[in-house]
Amino acid sequence: MPVKLICASHTPMMDFVPLDDTIETDVRGTFAALAEQVRAYDPELIVLFAPDHFNGFFYDLMPPFCVGLRAAAAGDWGFGTSTLDIPEATALELVRALQAADLDITYSYRMQADHGFTQPLSLLAGDVTRYPVIPIFVNGAARPLPPCRRVLKLGEEVGRFLAQRPERVLIIGSGGLSHDPPTPQFGEAPPEVEEFLISGRNPSEEARDRRQQKVIDTGRRLAAGEKGAARLLNPEWDRSLLETFVNADLERFRTMSDAEILAEGGRGGQEIRAWIAAFAALRACGAYQAQMHCYRAIDEWIVGMAMVSAEPLAAA
Numbered sequence: 001m002p003v004k005l006i007c008a009s010h011t012p013m014m015d016f017v018p019l020d021d022t023i024e025t026d027v028r029g030t031f032a033a034l035a036e037q038v039r040a041y042d043p044e045l046i047v048l049f050a051p052d053h054f055n056g057f058f059y060d061l062m063p064p065f066c067v068g069l070r071a072a073a074a075g076d077w078g079f080g081t082s083t084l085d086i087p088e089a090t091a092l093e094l095v096r097a098l099q100a101a102d103l104d105i106t107y108s109y110r111m112q113a114d115h116g117f118t119q120p121l122s123l124l125a126g127d128v129t130r131y132p133v134i135p136i137f138v139n140g141a142a143r144p145l146p147p148c149r150r151v152l153k154l155g156e157e158v159g160r161f162l163a164q165r166p167e168r169v170l171i172i173g174s175g176g177l178s179h180d181p182p183t184p185q186f187g188e189a190p191p192e193v194e195e196f197l198i199s200g201r202n203p204s205e206e207a208r209d210r211r212q213q214k215v216i217d218t219g220r221r222l223a224a225g226e227k228g229a230a231r232l233l234n235p236e237w238d239r240s241l242l243e244t245f246v247n248a249d250l251e252r253f254r255t256m257s258d259a260e261i262l263a264e265g266g267r268g269g270q271e272i273r274a275w276i277a278a279f280a281a282l283r284a285c286g287a288y289q290a291q292m293h294c295y296r297a298i299d300e301w302i303v304g305m306a307m308v309s310a311e312p313l314a315a316a
């Protein structure tokens with residue numbers, strides 16, 4: 001089975017906050033080059049690991065991981081509400097394989113996939129519905145979070161499943177490196193916000209706009225150097241993570257704690273779980289060779305923005 005991986009940060013603010021030319025040109029140019037690679041590779045199946053940001057998953061029932069058997073885009077940040085092209089029988093086989101490997105995996109016939117899923121599909125695949133995709137939610141926002149060692153296990157078992165599939169597979173991991181968007185935290189928010197975190201699905205357009213504007217404002221304040229606007233980006237930590245992924249040194253994540261990720265990478269840094277799962281899946285298919293394409297710490301977009309691709313050594 002041919003396999004390829006792309007991991008990339010996401011930030012929906014890309015389409016709302018224009019940047020200094022060179023940075024935006026670099027980031028968009030790198031996404032475009034990777035999209036060309038995807039077009040040339042022509043995947044028959046994308047397996048996409050991504051977090052949610054209280055658009056599709058809420059505390060009324062919060063799984064650590066969830067395989068989408070049927071799913072639609074959640075409607076946040078202008079990415080629409082299209083139905084994803086999920087090969088349902090294959091996704092169900094994946095669920096069964098994960099269960100057989102002692103993972104008590106959650107699955108959904110009505111998953112809502114937010115910008116964690118839809119932005120990389122738009123940027124790398126050209127459109128949310130362009131290729132068959134199995135979306136796999138990895139909780140990176142709602143504490144308590146799944147331990148990184150369990151994320152490794154998830155990725156490894158997904159990789160073992162993929163290794164015996166006939167399709168040309170593209171594995172995508174979606175999430176920021178260090179970043180600290182204003183995602184409310186249960187236990188630290190007023191009751192009405194906690195109620196939203198429990199059951200805020202399908203908000204009104206006004207409520208959605210208000211929430212998104214708050215994120216945009218936070219980026220502006222961070223870029224203006226306003227103290228306390230958000231935790232600062234951490235390029236040093238980001239680069240050390242990127243090195244870890246490129247060197248296939250994934251054991252580092254077996255003991256990485258939430259507290260360490262929060263201290264170094266902010267609330268959004270927890271999204272690194274999607275990269276951990278994606279790289280673990282690729283590694284389960286054999287030794288790999290990775291290439292870093294871009295790194296920029298971008299306050300306006302509240303993101304340590306990076307893109308890495310990888311392929312099995314034999315194919316590289």
Ligand SMILES: O=C(O)/C=C/c1cccc(O)c1O
Nearest residue numbers: 010011053176181301302303
């Ligand atoms: O809308 C949200 O809640 C989060 C937006 C955001 C902003 C910057 C980087 C990210 O990874 C985000 O999810």
Ligand SMILES: [Fe+2]
Nearest residue numbers: 116175176271
């Ligand atoms: Fe995010």
